[in-house]
Amino acid sequence: MMSPAAVLKRAAPVLACIGLLAIWQAAALLLKNDSFPTAIEAIRAIPDILGDKEALINILASLRRMAMGFGIAVLFSIPLGLLMGRSRAVAAFFNPLLMVIYPVPKAALMPIIMLWLGVGDITKTLVIFLGVSLPVIYHSFEGAKAVEEKMLWSGAAMGLSSLQRLVRIVLPAALPEILTGCRTGLVLALITMITSEMIARQSGAGNILFNALDMGQYDTVFAMIIIVGAMGICLDAIFERIRARLVRWSEPQFDMPLSFS
Amino acid sequence: MKVVPSRSSEWVRPVTSQKPASAIIEIDRVSQVFQTSARKDHLALSNISLTVDEGAFVSILGPSGCGKSTLLYIVGGFVSPTSGVAKIKGQAITGPGPDRGPVFQEFALFPWKTVLGNVMYGPRQQGVRASEAEAQSRSLIEMVGLKGYENFYPKELSGGMKQRVALARTLAYHPEVLLMDEPFGALDAHTRTRLQNDLLNIWERDRKTVLFVTHSVDEAVFLSDKVVMMSKSPGRIRQVIDIDLPRPRRRNELLLDPRYQKYVVDIERMFDESDEVGASS
Ligand SMILES: Nc1ncnc2c1ncn2[C@@H]1O[C@H](COP(=O)(O)OP(=O)(O)OP(=O)(O)O)[C@@H](O)[C@H]1O
Ligand SMILES: [Mg+2]
Numbered sequence A: 001m002m003s004p005a006a007v008l009k010r011a012a013p014v015l016a017c018i019g020l021l022a023i024w025q026a027a028a029l030l031l032k033n034d035s036f037p038t039a040i041e042a043i044r045a046i047p048d049i050l051g052d053k054e055a056l057i058n059i060l061a062s063l064r065r066m067a068m069g070f071g072i073a074v075l076f077s078i079p080l081g082l083l084m085g086r087s088r089a090v091a092a093f094f095n096p097l098l099m100v101i102y103p104v105p106k107a108a109l110m111p112i113i114m115l116w117l118g119v120g121d122i123t124k125t126l127v128i129f130l131g132v133s134l135p136v137i138y139h140s141f142e143g144a145k146a147v148e149e150k151m152l153w154s155g156a157a158m159g160l161s162s163l164q165r166l167v168r169i170v171l172p173a174a175l176p177e178i179l180t181g182c183r184t185g186l187v188l189a190l191i192t193m194i195t196s197e198m199i200a201r202q203s204g205a206g207n208i209l210f211n212a213l214d215m216g217q218y219d220t221v222f223a224m225i226i227i228v229g230a231m232g233i234c235l236d237a238i239f240e241r242i243r244a245r246l247v248r249w250s251e252p253q254f255d256m257p258l259s260f261s
Numbered sequence B: 001m002k003v004v005p006s007r008s009s010e011w012v013r014p015v016t017s018q019k020p021a022s023a024i025i026e027i028d029r030v031s032q033v034f035q036t037s038a039r040k041d042h043l044a045l046s047n048i049s050l051t052v053d054e055g056a057f058v059s060i061l062g063p064s065g066c067g068k069s070t071l072l073y074i075v076g077g078f079v080s081p082t083s084g085v086a087k088i089k090g091q092a093i094t095g096p097g098p099d100r101g102p103v104f105q106e107f108a109l110f111p112w113k114t115v116l117g118n119v120m121y122g123p124r125q126q127g128v129r130a131s132e133a134e135a136q137s138r139s140l141i142e143m144v145g146l147k148g149y150e151n152f153y154p155k156e157l158s159g160g161m162k163q164r165v166a167l168a169r170t171l172a173y174h175p176e177v178l179l180m181d182e183p184f185g186a187l188d189a190h191t192r193t194r195l196q197n198d199l200l201n202i203w204e205r206d207r208k209t210v211l212f213v214t215h216s217v218d219e220a221v222f223l224s225d226k227v228v229m230m231s232k233s234p235g236r237i238r239q240v241i242d243i244d245l246p247r248p249r250r251r252n253e254l255l256l257d258p259r260y261q262k263y264v265v266d267i268e269r270m271f272d273e274s275d276e277v278g279a280s281s
Helices: A003-030 A039-051 A053-086 A088-101 A107-118 A122-147 A149-157 A162-199 A205-214 A219-247 B068-076 B114-124 B131-141 B158-172 B189-206 B217-223 B249-257 B257-281
Strands: B023-035 B041-053 B057-060 B081-089 B099-103 B177-181 B209-214 B226-231 B236-242
Touching: A039 A053, A039 B081, A053 A088, A053 A122, A053 A162, A053 A205, A053 B023, A088 A122, A088 B209, A107 A122, A107 A162, A107 B068, A107 B257, A122 A162, A149 B068, A149 B099, A162 A205, A162 B023, A162 B257, A205 A219, A205 B158, B023 B068, B023 B099, B023 B209, B041 B068, B041 B209, B041 B236, B057 B068, B057 B217, B068 B081, B068 B209, B099 B158, B114 B131, B131 B158, B158 B177, B158 B189, B189 B217, B217 B257, B226 B257, B236 B257
Parallel strands: B057 B209, B057 B226, B099 B177, B177 B209
Antiparallel strands: B023 B041, B023 B081, B226 B236
């Protein structure tokens, strides 16, 4: 059984959503503006979009690019960040490069990338990759730097080579920090995905959104915003569950399994 | 005015002399300088020479900051000395190896592993079969008094419990030399006594070489064949005292033994003297 407090805690995000939609509904009814549909109108437009095969293919294509960009970025950034955190030379080599790339909005690079690689999947995936990489590198770097030296010494005394120590000590020890970076990266992947499709309008969720905007189909625009937002919330929630499970050992309060929810 | 002997001639061997066949660790005129932000060059160890015989139990006693840990790290191969050489079995130490098992003052457990996972880590790395490593590890965990905590994470243990896991983790891969840095420092008197006895039993059975850092004079005399007394700023060896007490040692017998009591009193007095010297200089 869940206690009332636990029920409230679980219901809080749902209540927040309902509250937000209610405010939206009230504001739209008050303003009576053509470009500001009510929440109910927007929600009604959602089944139309999700029922449309074309739109569905577009959204799935977006998700695929996002998954690719995110996946490649994580596979590339974690080893790089860990190496930077453990080797002064590697850090000194990559730091200036990353410092230059860091503040540049990745979407601003799109025109150049489009020029070189066209407006297809590669360009968009590359922009997502760039967006995700930096926070993951940064957090992996910080995590690796903070690994207690005596832990590595203990490993060395047991006969672990330096590569083994990186994989079997630095990686798990830095995992909480790495996953924090990945969580930021996941949200950034969604943002860059939509932005990239806004700039290179060819397919994808962002394309549907901005086409509808061009054509004045405002309930579709808002419906897409809801869909993209819901995608973000779901992905983040799923990721958070995985993260919490992987780094249970590091949580400050180790909660005992009181319920199996 | 007392003259404090800076060296004992009996154990400081000139480099030219032949080394005894049974020496396992030879530290030859080792100095360690640290570059610190506050003080530019800090001499942590000054001209340390020490020989440890195979199977000997040697304790290092000294005030905080005199370089005991640093000396242990040099023998462990984790730190290379600024000058001088440290040798293990005649070979210059160039890095860590499974022949020397450290138990760090800071425990340095793997927080993502359970107690069992931590203790099994070394044997598994050495290629011991999982079932065998687990069985050995479980009995070691029981020996250090942590039966029932096998599946706890380090985060869930007290300081003393972590220290016992660290000890078990190192014992698990059977290093020839144990490098123990105040391994019982965080324990209550009762557990401390128990673990001293256990360590002594293991040692009397396996005759591992032990280099043991401690703050406790009782502990050093009770456990050791030799007590190395260090002084501070710069870290030097003041004196080495052979503890000539019969083995196997039983705590209750030894505490009543006047020879034991004399060692303890003498060493404590030497410490007080060094404090006076330190204060007046
Ligand atoms: N990495 C380092 N960088 C700079 N100085 C250091 C470093 N490690 C140790 N020192 C200095 O060397 C001296 C000896 O340190 P060490 O840790 O070996 O002392 P200790 O005898 O083990 O002390 P304690 O009993 O408190 O553990 C100290 O003065 C310390 O400040
Ligand atoms: Mg120390």
